[in-house]
Amino acid sequence: MTRVSLLLPLLVFLLLGLAGCRCPTPATPAAPSRRPLRTVVVISLDGFRHDYAERAGASAAPTFARIEREGARAKRLIPPFPSQTFASHATLATGVRPAKHGILNNSFRDRRRGRYRQEDDVSWYDAPPLWIHAQRLGLRSHVYHWPSSSGAWHGTEPAFWRLFNRHVRDDEKVGAIIDWLRRPAATRPALIMSYFFGCDREGHDHGPDSPEVARCVRETDKRVARLVSAVSAAHAALVIVSDHGMTKTLGEINAQRALDAAGIRGEVLSAGPIGHVYLDARADLERARVALAKLPHLAVRLPDALPRYQHPTRSGDLVLVAEAGYRLQPKLAGLSGGPTAGGHHGHDPNHPHMPGVFYLFGDGVARGAKIASARAIDVVPTVCKLLGIAPPTGAEGKVIEAALR
Known part of the structure; x- marks a missing residue:
């Protein structure tokens, strides 16, 4: 018996089996079809309080000091209520408050869908995140471990995403971003968004005034220095934000x-x-x-x-x-x-220890611009302006024009 005749019954069996399988069709990224004004890299530093770099000083945090001189900085980035990691990152990604994007806290219950507990699935969002918005407009978008960023949103997914893996450290993400920025213009992403662990764990475990946090600020500054060099070489823009600050636990x-x-x-x-x-x-x-x-x-x-x-x-x-x-x-x-010895967050956004950071550097950014405060809902419109696209319909913030040129 020939090899073909042996394989034929098996092929028929497999085809019949597949015909009866209700397999979902995976979402595919919208093909990039337009060029951005520039590539924009958005980095979130978890728990990096608005005054951490300032307290460290230029000797311990020279890169943040350089960004403040050569780029733009809002002294405070006001988070949404509550100033919690998942709610705040959803606001940073969508430009709307929790009532509209639906991520009310790190943990809650949906009466139709069930329990949410720091879920990685972007389908929990009630509003489109920026990487989906940009991808739909024809801009190649990469998202690397932004909270609740895995998978497709209403049938669209970014060109690159990964399931969250706590073992992937910040230095590894820096390396990936630098590699993307070195790509030729035809294949380079227009938008890169990534979550870094920042100094959140150190703040929770030891408190915001601890030597552990001070050491973390120095280490973070070194990572940011690598990104600043890569962004400068690529004539791109870098936006650094954080989701919240940190206060002592009484x-x-x-x-x-x-x-x-x-x-x-x-x-x-x-x-x-x-x-x-x-x-x-x-x-x-x-x-x-x-x-x-x-x-x-x-x-x-x-x-x-x-x-x-x-x-x-x-x-x-x-x-x-x-x-x-x-x-x-x-x-x-x-x-x-x-x-307790540690710290926490989540309070009223106007609590003096709750605001985060908002730094901008590179192409399209005003030199030496200092803004008293910005809101987390302003990040999406500002990044869209740098990309050369309109913000999503329903975005609640505004462009921080003073930070741009």
Whole structure:
């Protein structure tokens, strides 16, 4: 029997099997069809407080000092409420507040979809992120580990993305970005967005005033120096932001324990000072409010009391907001606890320790421009101006014109 006759039945079997398989068609990146004004690299430094580089000084952070001299800087980048990693990165990526993009905290529940806990899937976004917007307009976009950036959004995905892997360190991402910038213009990405670990872990573990944070600032400055050199050689633009700052932890609160002690069935999903209470029975709403209001340093709100934070399917029945310096801690043995050695974030964006950084450098950036403050919602319109495209419909921010030339 010939090899063809042996393979024929097997091929028929496989084809029939595939015909009955309901395999989803993978999304494909929109083919790049236009040239940007320039390549723009957007880097987020997790937990890099607005004053970290300034406190370190020019000797410890010479690259940040150089960017301030030769580029532009907003002294404070005001995050959304809450100033948490996933909510803030969604705002930095979409140009809208959590009520519109739907990422209410690092952890919450969607009454239709289920629980969100630091998910990597971009389909959780209710608004288009910048890499999708740019790709749809024909600009090649690369996104490397931005929080909640994996996969396709409404059928479109960027030219490059990767599932988040905590073992991939910041230096490895710097190397990849430099390689992309060295590509010829025809294959170089127009937009590169990447998340760096920054100094978030050091701030959480040791507090914002610790030597560990100071050391991290020096190491971060060296990484940024490599990017500045590559951006200069490529005649590109570099935008450096952070999602939030960091403050000392004065005390902790266990709201879940208080709910359980009152005999009320429900779940508190929290991160930092913000929590959402999802009750099994709406009839328990007033009992839950009274029980939780007894906890010190904690405000109990109905969702409609926070209009820019309310979401139709994701807001809790109650929203908990801890006082400045206090955070919710479900692992706490009692109802409340005292100070810890570490730090946290998530408070009102106008808290003096919550703002992040906003640096711009390179082609299209004004030299020596100093802006008192900018908002996280302003990042997308400003990057779009550098790319030469209009911002997404519905973007809530504005272009920081003073930072550009």
